[in-house]
Amino acid sequence: MSKFKYTPENEAKFQEQIKRYPNSDSMMLPALWLVQEQEGWVSPDAMIYVADKLNKTPIEVYEFATFYTMFNLKPIGTYHIELCKTLSCMVMGAPELKKFIKETIGIGPGETSEDGLFHFSEVECLGACGGAPMFALNGQYHENQSVESLKNVIQECKNASKSSK
Ligand code: FES
Incomplete structure (x- = not known):
């Protein structure tokens, strides 16, 4: 049961x-x-x-x-960042976003932050190549991203987590 x-x-x-x-x-x-x-x-x-x-x-x-790789078979962070690593996104700046995630949250692909807030995955094309580079945050697409916009998204997640406590 x-x-x-x-x-x-x-x-x-x-x-x-x-x-x-x-x-x-x-x-x-x-x-x-x-x-x-x-x-x-x-x-x-x-x-x-x-x-x-x-x-x-x-x-x-x-x-x-x-x-199916889309299913998480163990607990992950509250916010799941899925960064596209396919050609258009790679060329348009995904490596910088990945580097920024490592520097600011301290996690690489497949890892969850110590506070349990973020989980980071690198994924194949999510079908939004025209908006490269892009990532999904808990399934919601964020297109035409930059380090600056990613920084804002991360901050918004942190703020939302603080206000829910
Ligand atoms: S290459 Fe990134 S969404 Fe298609």
Whole structure:
């Protein structure tokens, strides 16, 4: 029995989405995505929960969750910065942004800051090449970035975290 449970809002989304999918295999990704939206990562406990909901075995859910790199399989920081490392973004300044993240937050790709506020990933093209260099912050795209604009975004995250305490 899993301790994880969707929030009532996510349960409602799940019930709405499952009507649109023909079988439980096709509902697997949306169901896992809801978990990640809720928790920031997909725990083994949540995989058991999803398995129960979709009449699957936990290992079947595990196979999906580990195949797709977009799923975090351990807890990450409150703010997930996904910096595009593909050609347009590389040419337009992604290396400077990466360097700035290392210098100011102290983390490289795959790392979480000590205070748990930030997690940094380098990712392949996010399909916003016209806005290079770009990164996603908790899934929200920030295009045409510079060190200065990234600095502001990081500061906004820090301010938001302070005011929520
Ligand atoms: S190359 Fe960065 S979004 Fe496409």
